Amino acid sequence: MTDCGCEKAKADLEEYLHQELSREEYSDIAEHLAHCADCSDEAHVGRVLTDAVRRACRDTAPEALRVQVITQLRVTIAH
Known part of the structure; x- marks a missing residue:
């Protein structure tokens, strides 16, 4: 493992938080x-x-x- 650096960490933070990275990237x-x-x-x-x-x-x-929302949607779509 190598320290990925701030740029990489911040760029991939969203994927990291959602555990959508490979094990190596996550680590x-x-x-x-x-x-x-x-x-x-x-x-x-x-x-x-x-x-x-x-x-x-x-x-x-x-x-x-x-x-109420469904009724309004139906009214809007009908017009």
Whole structure:
């Protein structure tokens, strides 16, 4: 393993957070984050945002709102 550097770590951060990299690339970025405070801070912000989006995506709209949106879509499409 070699330290990938800030440019590579920041460019691939999104894929890293979603575990969409090869094992080697993931390990390289993890190693870099362990030794670079700036990139580690950026990864932390990315994790917080990713977790917030995941939680938000689990929520469902209230039934009344869902019906209202579908009704409005049907009206819009009909015209």
